[in-house]
Amino acid sequence: MENVTFCQSCGMPLDKEAVKGTEKNGLKTDEYCKYCYENGSFKNPKMNLEDMKNTVQTQMKKLNMPHGVIQKAINILPALSRWKNK
Numbered sequence: 001m002e003n004v005t006f007c008q009s010c011g012m013p014l015d016k017e018a019v020k021g022t023e024k025n026g027l028k029t030d031e032y033c034k035y036c037y038e039n040g041s042f043k044n045p046k047m048n049l050e051d052m053k054n055t056v057q058t059q060m061k062k063l064n065m066p067h068g069v070i071q072k073a074i075n076i077l078p079a080l081s082r083w084k085n086k
């Protein structure tokens with residue numbers, strides 16, 4: 001099985017090069033997705049963990065994800081490196 005990493009901000013799987021964020025030098029990062037991180041900085045630097053929980057929940061509801069799956073996704077957020085030490 002392939003080793004899939006997860007965005008350390010929103011928890012989405014970085015299973016394709018296309019969803020990975022970029023550093024200032026244009027290289028892809030294995031840490032964050034392009035929705036959270038681009039050109040070496042966060043798109044929403046003022047976002048906190050609660051904001052991210054709400055965003056993830058809203059996005060997943062739009063995609064008609066089952067409640068249990070949404071809950072799981074939200075539960076892993078505090079363990080991601082962007083939020084861990086806050």
Ligand SMILES: [Zn+2]
Pocket residue numbers: 007008009010011012032033034035036037
């Ligand atoms: Zn992300």
